[in-house]
Amino acid sequence: MKIRRSDRLIDMTNFLLDHPRELVALPFFVKRYGSAKSSISEDLVIIKRAFKAQGLGVVRTLPGAAGGVEYLPGISEPLARDFLELMAEKMADSNRLLPGGYLYLSDLLGTPNYLKIIGRLIAAQYSEEKVDAVMTVATKGIPIAQSTANYLGVPFVVARRDPKITEGATVSVNYVSGSSDRVQKMELSKRSLSDGANVVIVDDFMKGGGTIHGMHDLIKEFNAHLVGITVFAETAFSGKRAVQDYTSLLEVTEINTQTDQILVQPGNYLEKLQLITTAENAD
Amino acid sequence: MKIRRSDRLIDMTNFLLDHPRELVALPFFVKRYGSAKSSISEDLVIIKRAFKAQGLGVVRTLPGAAGGVEYLPGISEPLARDFLELMAEKMADSNRLLPGGYLYLSDLLGTPNYLKIIGRLIAAQYSEEKVDAVMTVATKGIPIAQSTANYLGVPFVVARRDPKITEGATVSVNYVSGSSDRVQKMELSKRSLSDGANVVIVDDFMKGGGTIHGMHDLIKEFNAHLVGITVFAETAFSGKRAVQDYTSLLEVTEINTQTDQILVQPGNYLEKLQLITTAENAD
CATH class of the missing domain: 1.10.10.10 (Winged helix-like DNA-binding domain superfamily/Winged helix DNA-binding domain)
Known part of the structure; x- marks a missing residue:
């Protein structure tokens, strides 16, 4: 017909x-x-x-x-900018401030319409790269990994701090959580990644970068390759980060628990996007 | 223009x-x-x-x-049937068998193309109902909740067994995990659900139904309403389930660790779908 x-x-x-x-x-x-x-x-x-x-x-x-x-x-530069500015504004709401200077973000990272754009933004970065899987660590990074994997057309894998019996044999690494200086362990099911897989790492928040560094170590244990790292938000960190080359969609520049002030701005994503676009035009 | x-x-x-x-x-x-x-x-x-x-x-x-x-x-009945039969076949692969009679499913529940159809299947059930949020418990239920919420156009919320400092104030309930008879606790951020919200519960696996029952109790604590319960897979359970009215996409009827045999068939989803379709035609 x-x-x-x-x-x-x-x-x-x-x-x-x-x-x-x-x-x-x-x-x-x-x-x-x-x-x-x-x-x-x-x-x-x-x-x-x-x-x-x-x-x-x-x-x-x-x-x-x-x-x-x-x-x-992908997403056009104006749409990307509008979205990141909207997110920055929403994140700067002082109602999000929790004891200890933490931010409540579960509403934003539980809204499919936002997650779709976050996934598009991250996937757009790697549109010319070979990617076989997206990796994150439980729990908050999962929705970001799922959305990114969706737009990249690949599976996502989840490392865990508390491995479950339903994961089978695992490979584990130790890592230092930069914010607490505590040595922790994360594990990933042996069945998750194949040898030589090209992996994009995503997570919700990065402070010292210790958790991300742990995921990078895991990737090495699997003889897999790191394609790139993108976090939803980075926060100010005094000292040397465990990870240097990463993309952040947003940057929390200040959390003041005295004045209840939160300052948030778009991260380095837009600069990196411009680099990509410029390189394309040069061809 | x-x-x-x-x-x-x-x-x-x-x-x-x-x-x-x-x-x-x-x-x-x-x-x-x-x-x-x-x-x-x-x-x-x-x-x-x-x-x-x-x-x-x-x-x-x-x-x-x-x-x-x-x-x-939504999804048409033939597409739904094809997908559930494909999933049943994949789940029955004896390579999935883990010590203790558990099944490795992280690959299936980490594949966006499958998650999209799972989300469609679940959302289709509630297409005539008012829904304000989808709820699950960390960790394995999250991708299912995200996909379902996506097709329902609502946010999803995640209860946790190990509450984090980034959730703020929480409401907690105790529940009995049917498989272990152990009393556990799950918590949900107070900011997650508004009073009177209409909630769909989803999870990956149901055995005794204790975890689902705990989520239902949480919903009550928030003065919210239960719209329905859908699990990716139910397994055989000897005894009375803590939850009676639910939908399962798949049913694991037997796991034999002696013979390495796993028997899986479509769950009660297709029957329920027929009920919905029949009721629509009767109008």
């Missing part, structure tokens, strides 16, 4: 959104819709244009026998 | 997918595209048809001044 262009466009949009970073050969759509290859190619021109206008990433067609179409989720 | 129909269809598809269960007034699209209301109405007829053909839920238009269009994520 032949399918009309309008129905094809809607179905293809759905399909591409559901299969990020997956190269789909054109004959797949030719068969799916019973349409000519030339019609599918015209559809893709329209879809490319509409996705570009929305600023939600790039639809790319690769020519040749091994070619096809793929959707690389 | 006027926008062509094909571009409108792609943008509206994206928009509706990104805003599940949100009633969007037609003037919003009229303004967004600079198009006549009649054109938007025609677009929606096409979108309705295409979404229906894909079996991924219903696009519904409500007439009148307070009307508009909304997307209710």
